[in-house]
Amino acid sequence: MSMDRRKFLKVAGLSTLVGLGSSGAFELLKPGRVDAEMEHGHHHGEHHEKAEETGPKTRLAMLIDIKALTREKAEKIVHTCHHLHNVPNWGDPKNEIKWIWEDEFEHAFPDSYNEYDEILEHSPFLLMCNHCDEPPCARVCPVEATFRRPDGIVAQDYHRCIGCRFCMAACPYGSRSFNWLDPRVMLKKEMAKGRKLNKRFPTRMRGVVEKCNFCVERLAEGKKPGCVEACPDVMHFGNLADENSNVRKILRERVSLRRKLELGTKPSVFYLI
Amino acid sequence: MIEKALKGSSVYWGWVIFLLCIIGAGFIAYLYQLKVGLGITGMSRDISWGVYIAQFTYFVGVAAGAVMLVIPKYLHHYTKYAKVVVFGEFIAIAAVIMCLLFIVVDIGQPMRMMNVVLHPTPHSMLFYDMIVLNGYLLINIICGYNTLLADKKGLPCPRWVKPVIYLSIPWAISIHTVTAFLYAGLPGRHFWLTAIMAPRFLASAFAAGPSLLVMLLLFLRKVTKFDAGEDALQNVARTICYAMIVNFFFMGMEFFTAFYSNIPGHKATLEYLFWGIGEYGNLVPFMRACIVIGLAGIFILLVPPIRRNPLWLAIGCACVFLATWIDKGVGLVIGGFVPNPLEVITEYHPTFPEITIATAIWAVGGLILTILYKVAVSVREEEQRI
Amino acid sequence: MYDSGKVIIGLLIFAGIFLFPFIYDHGSPAPKPKPSLDTPAIKALPEKKCVEDTQFMITTHMQFLNDWRDQALRDGNRWYVNKEGKKIWISLQNTCMKCHSNKKDFCDKCHNYAAVQPYCWDCHYDPNGSKL
Numbered sequence: 001m002s003m004d005r006r007k008f009l010k011v012a013g014l015s016t017l018v019g020l021g022s023s024g025a026f027e028l029l030k031p032g033r034v035d036a037e038m039e040h041g042h043h044h045g046e047h048h049e050k051a052e053e054t055g056p057k058t059r060l061a062m063l064i065d066i067k068a069l070t071r072e073k074a075e076k077i078v079h080t081c082h083h084l085h086n087v088p089n090w091g092d093p094k095n096e097i098k099w100i101w102e103d104e105f106e107h108a109f110p111d112s113y114n115e116y117d118e119i120l121e122h123s124p125f126l127l128m129c130n131h132c133d134e135p136p137c138a139r140v141c142p143v144e145a146t147f148r149r150p151d152g153i154v155a156q157d158y159h160r161c162i163g164c165r166f167c168m169a170a171c172p173y174g175s176r177s178f179n180w181l182d183p184r185v186m187l188k189k190e191m192a193k194g195r196k197l198n199k200r201f202p203t204r205m206r207g208v209v210e211k212c213n214f215c216v217e218r219l220a221e222g223k224k225p226g227c228v229e230a231c232p233d234v235m236h237f238g239n240l241a242d243e244n245s246n247v248r249k250i251l252r253e254r255v256s257l258r259r260k261l262e263l264g265t266k267p268s269v270f271y272l273i
Numbered sequence: 274m275i276e277k278a279l280k281g282s283s284v285y286w287g288w289v290i291f292l293l294c295i296i297g298a299g300f301i302a303y304l305y306q307l308k309v310g311l312g313i314t315g316m317s318r319d320i321s322w323g324v325y326i327a328q329f330t331y332f333v334g335v336a337a338g339a340v341m342l343v344i345p346k347y348l349h350h351y352t353k354y355a356k357v358v359v360f361g362e363f364i365a366i367a368a369v370i371m372c373l374l375f376i377v378v379d380i381g382q383p384m385r386m387m388n389v390v391l392h393p394t395p396h397s398m399l400f401y402d403m404i405v406l407n408g409y410l411l412i413n414i415i416c417g418y419n420t421l422l423a424d425k426k427g428l429p430c431p432r433w434v435k436p437v438i439y440l441s442i443p444w445a446i447s448i449h450t451v452t453a454f455l456y457a458g459l460p461g462r463h464f465w466l467t468a469i470m471a472p473r474f475l476a477s478a479f480a481a482g483p484s485l486l487v488m489l490l491l492f493l494r495k496v497t498k499f500d501a502g503e504d505a506l507q508n509v510a511r512t513i514c515y516a517m518i519v520n521f522f523f524m525g526m527e528f529f530t531a532f533y534s535n536i537p538g539h540k541a542t543l544e545y546l547f548w549g550i551g552e553y554g555n556l557v558p559f560m561r562a563c564i565v566i567g568l569a570g571i572f573i574l575l576v577p578p579i580r581r582n583p584l585w586l587a588i589g590c591a592c593v594f595l596a597t598w599i600d601k602g603v604g605l606v607i608g609g610f611v612p613n614p615l616e617v618i619t620e621y622h623p624t625f626p627e628i629t630i631a632t633a634i635w636a637v638g639g640l641i642l643t644i645l646y647k648v649a650v651s652v653r654e655e656e657q658r659i
Numbered sequence: 660m661y662d663s664g665k666v667i668i669g670l671l672i673f674a675g676i677f678l679f680p681f682i683y684d685h686g687s688p689a690p691k692p693k694p695s696l697d698t699p700a701i702k703a704l705p706e707k708k709c710v711e712d713t714q715f716m717i718t719t720h721m722q723f724l725n726d727w728r729d730q731a732l733r734d735g736n737r738w739y740v741n742k743e744g745k746k747i748w749i750s751l752q753n754t755c756m757k758c759h760s761n762k763k764d765f766c767d768k769c770h771n772y773a774a775v776q777p778y779c780w781d782c783h784y785d786p787n788g789s790k791l
Contacts, residue, residue, distance in 0.1 A: 093318065093319070094312075094317040094318070095312055095317070097318075103615065106616075107615035107617060110616040127615075136460050139396055139397070140398065140399070140458075140459070141397055142388075142389050142394050142403070143385075143388040143389055143391075143397075144392050145388075147733070150735075151735070155732065155733070157733060158782060159728060159732070159778075160385070160392065161381075161382065162382045162383075162386060162388050163311075163381020164376075164379070164380050164381075164399065165322060165379075165381070166397070166399055166455070168318075168321040169321060169322060169462065169610075170459045170461075172459075172460050172614050174318075174613055174615050178311070178381065180310055180316070180317075181309065181310045181312035182309075182310060184791050187791060188791055191791070199752075199786035200752065200753055200786070201752075202752055202782040202784065203782050205781035205782050206309075206310035206311075206381065207311065207381025207382045208381060208382060209381075216735070220731075220735070260461065264460070265460065
């Protein structure tokens with residue numbers, strides 16, 4: 001099934017190149033949408049139009065409870081994530097790689113910064129990839145190394161990335177990191193000082209872009225994302241498309257913010273305040 | 274025809290060897306970059322594009338500038354450009370090759386470059402940029418070679434070349450429009466997110482490309498027997514002047530929108546570039562110089578008695594070339610990253626290997642241009658002898 | 660022919676350089692590599708069998724791993740059903756390397772012989788080794 005779909009998308013891409021193929025043109029306007037619908041159709045044996053009516057069945061989202069978040073917990077979450085994904089700690093902002101990191105409200109929400117609000121001003125915030133519904137990074141990538149999966153995860157294919165860094169320029173959240181140097185050089189140094197690798201997960205190579213992957217490798221095994229496991233009272237992960245899901249229940253009860261909504265990216269990370 | 278590049282004076286060969294030395298140094302620096310990674314440059318997580326992409330952007334403009342000669346010659350039959358057009362096309366060839374090289378040295382995994390062709394992605398502007406740039410290179414090779422060959426034989430240009438020449442006009446517009454689209458379609462980068470980006474790119478291109486051409490033609494008049502003709506030079510200079518005025522006019526419009534609306538995001542980069550924000554302002558001297566030099570260039574090229582003096586003409590063109598280079602080759606790309614999406618300021622300092630590589634690509638462009646101009650001048654000199 | 664002396668000397672030098680490796684190695688081919696299957700995990704298997712049959716794995720493992728990669732990473736499909744209908748978890752590092760825990764004597768043997776450097780190992784590594 002998946003092989004057929006991939007071949008189909010290749011043909012669709014090529015036919016758009018010569019100005020044929022309506023689905024290819026559709027892909028041009030709404031990247032990722034064709035993918036989502038095809039996946040949907042295959043799973044449920046539904047017809048194409050029907051899938052569009054009902055919308056996707058899965059849209060994964062993360063809720064970060066700022067009221068429950070402390071600096072210690074933030075540190076634990078960052079550490080867990082970076083350990084699980086073998087993210088090197090370069091220790092300087094030039095080469096730095098980060099999938100999730102602690103920052104201030106002022107930087108997380110530069111347009112909503114309110115100088116009279118002392119509660120938010122002093123709260124720690126966790127920033128990460130927003131896994132947007134309309135990801136600008138996937139729109140600009142010239143090789144589809146970054147793309148939106150049908151379940152809403154914006155994935156990064158390190159095997160295909162050419163390292164042009166167009167996605168870094170396009171991301172309005174500064175969520176993407178580039179491997180300016182070989183990450184293993186730093187990992188080896190850290191290992192000499194006692195760092196342990198997560199042997200179930202690869203490293204990256206120099207010259208590719210990386211970012212949070214919503215722990216897609218753990219989800220595949222039926223586990224929760226690493227950050228959720230580290231602090232289940234702060235991080236809530238679930239399916240936004242399901243009315244009865246844990247995340248929808250929380251969102252009904254709590255006030256939430258999303259970053260830079262005015263850009264139309266439709267982020268899937270919510271901040272509960 | 275190309276054999277004409279193999280016969281030259283010792284000065285010619287000295288120049289070629291000089292360029293080859295720079296290219297060699299850059300090549301060694303590139304091998305180092307290939308081995309260690311782009312970390313040897315001054316680029317960072319915040320300033321993720323630097324000298325390479327900035328130079329790329331500038332030279333797309335230089336390449337597109339050739340169309341300012343093609344339009345009068347082929348659409349308006351302005352015969353005074355007849356002997357000059359090929360020199361514009363040769364600038365385009367050299368500039369596009371430089372652009373492609375700047376892309377190659379900028380990407381993190383150059384051996385995977387063909388992925389762009391292997392996985393064609395029509396929703397990426399970079400995909401179109403690849404098509405238009407390579408297409409423009411091909412078009413200019415076809416047009417430049419055939420028109421020069423026809424001149425050499427004393428025959429009219431083959432008829433099938435005509436449509437290709439006409440095609441080169443919209444194509445030249447397209448290369449710089451698509452290059453502007455690389456920037457102008459990104460949400461969250463206020464400085465780039467402007468509909469006037471493509472028009473402004475074109476205006477500065479039509480100033481930058483021809484100004485390089487005029488400087489080179491003046492040089493050729495001095496050292497060879499080939500004379501482009503005073504009328505042709507003066508007319509190109511007028512074009513440059515108008516294009517530069519339009520470029521500055523567009524720049525002024527950016528200032529108006531940002532500062533009259535008073536929206537912080539729109540103002541931030543302009544403030545950083547021209548006044549500095551807090552302790553950060555390492556581009557301020559460049560950007561202010563750009564305005565002063567650009568205005569000086571406009572003044573020199575605008576006033577007829579000054580413009581008619583060959584020395585002043587060369588200085589005026591040099592001013593325009595330099596001002597547009599600072600504007601696009603320094604300020605535009607770096608400035609777009611300041612402040613970053615979290616409104617934090619990081620400054621950019623290019624490193625020595627990075628500058629060596631960029632200089633080497635300039636030298637490659639210089640070498641290609643030297644060889645092509647040598648051939649063209651030899652053909653023109655033969656014509657004049659007959 | 661002009662300068663025939665120089666041209667012929669040049670051609671001879673070129674031919675000499677070009678043919679050098681063939682002459683140098685004449686009669687002494689490098690021994691055929693024998694990738695080792697001697698790992699505890701493989702020994703413990705009731706039937707020594709890979710995901711698919713051996714001949715298929717030898718000839719097609721490159722395309723096969725390419726497909727696995729795209730299925731797992733791009734299509735989110737982590738299960739592979741082999742010709743016998745058995746379901747297998749798609750993962751180079753966690754499935755392949757579990758049995759083939761001897762990268763040096765298995766993967767590298769042939770790759771070195773064929774002078775290929777697959778970029779798998781720029782990111783993936785032998786999870787059983789202590790080094791990256």
